[in-house]
Amino acid sequence: MAGPEIERLIQLLARLPGLGPRSARRAALHLLKKKDALLLPLAATLREVGDSVHACSTCGNLDSRDPCAICTDSRRDESLLCVVESVADLWALERAGVFRGRYHVLGGTLSALDGVGPTDLNVDGLVARVNGGRVKEVIIATNATVEGQTTAHYITDRVAPSGVQITRLAHGVPVGGELDYLDDGTLGAALKARRPL
Amino acid sequence: MAGPEIERLIQLLARLPGLGPRSARRAALHLLKKKDALLLPLAATLREVGDSVHACSTCGNLDSRDPCAICTDSRRDESLLCVVESVADLWALERAGVFRGRYHVLGGTLSALDGVGPTDLNVDGLVARVNGGRVKEVIIATNATVEGQTTAHYITDRVAPSGVQITRLAHGVPVGGELDYLDDGTLGAALKARRPL
Ligand SMILES: [Zn+2]
Ligand SMILES: [Zn+2]
Numbered sequence: 001m002a003g004p005e006i007e008r009l010i011q012l013l014a015r016l017p018g019l020g021p022r023s024a025r026r027a028a029l030h031l032l033k034k035k036d037a038l039l040l041p042l043a044a045t046l047r048e049v050g051d052s053v054h055a056c057s058t059c060g061n062l063d064s065r066d067p068c069a070i071c072t073d074s075r076r077d078e079s080l081l082c083v084v085e086s087v088a089d090l091w092a093l094e095r096a097g098v099f100r101g102r103y104h105v106l107g108g109t110l111s112a113l114d115g116v117g118p119t120d121l122n123v124d125g126l127v128a129r130v131n132g133g134r135v136k137e138v139i140i141a142t143n144a145t146v147e148g149q150t151t152a153h154y155i156t157d158r159v160a161p162s163g164v165q166i167t168r169l170a171h172g173v174p175v176g177g178e179l180d181y182l183d184d185g186t187l188g189a190a191l192k193a194r195r196p197l
Numbered sequence: 198m199a200g201p202e203i204e205r206l207i208q209l210l211a212r213l214p215g216l217g218p219r220s221a222r223r224a225a226l227h228l229l230k231k232k233d234a235l236l237l238p239l240a241a242t243l244r245e246v247g248d249s250v251h252a253c254s255t256c257g258n259l260d261s262r263d264p265c266a267i268c269t270d271s272r273r274d275e276s277l278l279c280v281v282e283s284v285a286d287l288w289a290l291e292r293a294g295v296f297r298g299r300y301h302v303l304g305g306t307l308s309a310l311d312g313v314g315p316t317d318l319n320v321d322g323l324v325a326r327v328n329g330g331r332v333k334e335v336i337i338a339t340n341a342t343v344e345g346q347t348t349a350h351y352i353t354d355r356v357a358p359s360g361v362q363i364t365r366l367a368h369g370v371p372v373g374g375e376l377d378y379l380d381d382g383t384l385g386a387a388l389k390a391r392r393p394l
Contacts, residue, residue, distance in 0.1 A: 002259065002260075002288060003250070003259075003260045003261050003262075003265075003266060005242065005245055005246045005249060005250060005261055006246060006250060006259065006260075008242050009239075009242050009243065009246050012235065012238060012239045012242055013213075013239070015231075015235055016210075016216075016224040016227060016228070017220065017223045017224055017227050018215065018216055018220035018223060018224060019213075019215055019216065019224075023214065023215035025285070025288065026214045026215060026285070027213040027214055027215060027216075028246075029259075029283075029284060029285055030213060030214050031213070031243070031246075032246070032250060032259055032284075034212075035247055038209065038212055039243055039246070039247045040243075040244075040247050041209055042206075042209045042210070042243055043240050043241075043243035043244040043247060044240075045202065045205050045206050045209055046206065046228070046236055046237075046239055046240035046243065047237075047240040047244075048202055049202045049203060049206050049225075049228075049229070049236070050232055050236045050237050050240060052202060053200070053202060053203060053229060062199065062200075062203065062226075062229055063199075063200045064200050064202055065200075068200075069200060086226075087226060087229075088222070088223070088226050091199060091222065
């Protein structure tokens with residue numbers, strides 16, 4: 001086998017999602033082959049990200065600033081608050097470039113199975129932001145899973161007393177999606193939410 | 198999008214074999230979630246590996262010692278020299294635990310297409326080791342590809358004048374392999390090299 005340092009590197013790489021033991025070995029060798037172009041820059045960037053990036057105390061986004069770049073961007077509409085499960089979902093919406101309001105990251109979904117209750121999610125922070133008076137609409141963008149929908153209902157109950165408008169992302173046929181490949185639930189929702197042409 | 202530090206981390210991770218842009222984002226988020234348990238240890242280990250691990254000046258293996266742990270292991274038979282294309286192949290043989298001699302890593306294969314010639318591989322070092330007088334058998338374990346076989350022939354020509362025995366790994370049916378799934382070349386080689394039961 002390889003020496004203890006390399007074995008440790010392989011073990012750590014194998015814990016990344018998408019890499020198994022075999023691909024972790026290949027990745028370690030690739031890193032060693034490209035020491036100056038990849039291994040050392042990756043080490044430095046990991047250290048830098050580890051030292052500087054933290055969860056935004058306002059919205060839960062990950063950034064080197066707190067509040068984060070989105071929370072402090074005055075061009076973004078602070079009256080629109082999009083509630084997402086995770087930073088990954090926030091990134092997906094930002095990549096799409098379709099939303100110009102602010103976010104609130106819950107940090108997960110309610111799950112009896114995994115023992116995730118309301119206090120494990122950043123819901124109190126959401127309620128406080130909504131009660132702050134500047135938010136006019138809360139857009140619930142949790143995933144269309146059972147847990148996501150359960151969480152959406154719970155958030156609705158918690159936010160409703162404030163009187164702000166609560167909306168959720170529409171269900172329907174994905175753009176470019178083929179009906180033949182869609183599940184019954186999506187087809188049913190798309191049919192129910194049909195709109196005049 | 199994420200901030201510049203995170204974007205840079207994603208770009209570097211996406212250059213690892215086995216990770217695309219999408220899985221690199223997932224890996225970056227996973228690292229940020231497990232900052233103390235994974236991100237910082239990975240940064241430190243990369244730095245350590247980058248600083249301490251180098252190619253063994255004798256055999257080309259990667260190790261923090263030079264000569265490497267294999268070259269300096271007196272329990273290993275120095276009269277047997279196994280020639281492999283890459284450190285990955287050396288690791289594969291070590292994992293199998295079937296070889297107790299020493300190695301010589303070529304660092305690639307001859308390839309007219311990729312412009313890899315004899316001087317790009319560590320063949321002179323191999324000839325020098327063989328001429329050193331302690332090697333009795335050179336086992337050529339290049340891959341069973343066109344380039345691997347071409348390289349094997351070239352090495353045979355270069356090592357032959359020394360008079361040491363030159364062997365190569367046997368071709369045949371992989372253990373547990375089903376004939377139905379094997380290519381004609383392997384089947385032909387297995388038939389040709391048939392042995393009495
Ligand atoms: Zn923020
Ligand atoms: Zn060595």
